[in-house]
Amino acid sequence: MKFVDEATISVEAGKGGNGCLSFRREKYVPKGGPDGGDGGDGGSIYLEADSGLNTLIDYRYTRRYKAQNGEGGMGRNCTGSKGEDLILKVPVGTTVIDIDTNEVLMDLTEVGQREKVAQGGFHGLGNTRFKSSVNRAPRQTTNGSAGELRNLKLELKVLADVGLLGLPNAGKSTFVRAVSAATPKVANYPFTTLVPSLGVVRTERNRSFVVADIPGIIEGAAEGAGLGIRFLKHLARNRVLLHLVDMAPWDEVTPAQAAAVAVEELAKFSQTLADQPRWLVLNKIDMVPAEELEERCQAVVDALQWQGPVYRIAAISGEGTQSLVGDLQNFLDERAQAFADDPELQEQENEVRAMIDAEARLHIERLRAEMRARKEAAEDDDDFDDDDYDVDVEYVR
Structure with missing residues (x-):
């Protein structure tokens, strides 16, 4: 299935039906008076959240939606449907x-959850509405009003309690496999994960949380490099971020350098998001020589000037994951209880989420504007190939 997390659509509500101009014309009733009915209201358009959907792909192919018009009024005081x-x-x-x-x-x-996005037009009035003691045969009617027309942008952000942050090949997908029943693709090369995936972690019979795995970010991601910048917005609604660091990297970048890159790119994308609760998870400790492990771990902590929780795990074997999962569940339960006990705290949380959304949206719009500007500048170059820029990629899983 193709994962599409943005779409632009046009919605137009139905027009209200016109009022009817009609008079009673029956045998032996020469002056029956007006009997024109009102029109019907136009149909409205609603959006409804459906748990069975996980992509906006349908709205990439059909972009215009129109609700049904209201029916015109009829004689004998019949109202249009x-x-x-x-x-x-x-x-x-x-x-x-x-x-x-x-x-x-x-x-x-x-x-x-169902919300109205376009109000249907209101019905017109039939001539019966305009009769009075001085106007016994009115010929006045009104037309139905037009339905509301809106151009909408739909943005999908996956809903998860825990988000995974890290460079490509840090072991994020392996961690999701280790603690949940999800089966994201795992391979020994960067960018194995091309789209976000979710896993449900069940710690007890009635206790669970959702973890989100997004494509890894690379240096320069905040300026549009790699895949991660497109998907960082999916971390906006997480309660806590797990920063996974590969302690046995395949390239020459040290774990400390890799950890610093991820934090720097996250802050460039949204400082508010970077300030949210974040735990440091040092992964692949089983691949580090025992005599070097302590030194490498301390180097990462020192490079980040880390003050928060630190966990050492080997996701592929599950080593250290159970204590991490248990602590995450307790942390999430405590936060949920705090929000339930203090509505003001929940309101502050909502404001923070809104701020993250706004920062992310502005950042992505700025990047797109810069890409368009580069494209326009490149079009003046004879060597420019139209396929080099502004390619709309849909990843298949």
Whole structure:
């Protein structure tokens, strides 16, 4: 299935039905008076969060949606039928933005949540509405109003409690396999993970949390290099980030240097996101000679000036993962209880998430504007190939 996390669509609600101009014309009733009915309201358009969807791919191929118009009024005071509402299903975690105003309209974060995005037009009035003591045969009617037209941008952010941050080949997918039933692709080369994947970690019968694995980031990711910048926004809604560091790298970059790169790129993308709770996880310790392990681990801690939790694991064998998972579950439960006990704390959390979303959106828009500018500049070059820039890539899993 193709994973698409952004789409642009146009939605138009139905037009209201026109009012009817009609008079009673029956035998022996020469002056029956007006009997024109009202029109029906136009259909509205709603977006509904559906747990069965995990991509916006359908909205890449069909971009225009229109609800049904209301039926016109009829004689004998018959009202036209209402236009049928149009309900568009989207994945849970979809943010809806009005392109024309750049306003965030809604955030669909719960299964079954339904929100109106385009109001149907209101019905017109039939001539019966205009009769009075001085106007017994009115010929006045009104037309139904037009339905609301909106250009929308849909952004999908995966919903997870724990997000994994790290360079390519740090062992993020292996960790997800080790602690959950998910089976993301694992191989001994960078960029094995091309799209985000989720795994459910069950610590007890009724206790669990969701972990999100995103493509690794590389140096320069904040300026558009690699795959990670596109998917960093999926970490915006996590309660805690796990920063995985490869302690046995395949290239000449030391673990300390790799850890510093990831933190630097995260801060460039969104400083607010970088300030969120983050735990340091030193992975692949089974591949490090015993006499070098302590020195390498301490070098990473010193390079980051780390003050938070530090865990040493070997994801491929599961060594150290159980204590990490248990501590994560307790941390998440405590935060959930704190939010339940203090509504103000939950409101502050929501404000932080909104700030991260805004920073991420501005950063990505700036990068796209720079890419468009480079493309326009390159078009003046005779050697420019149209296929070199602005390629729309859809990754297949």
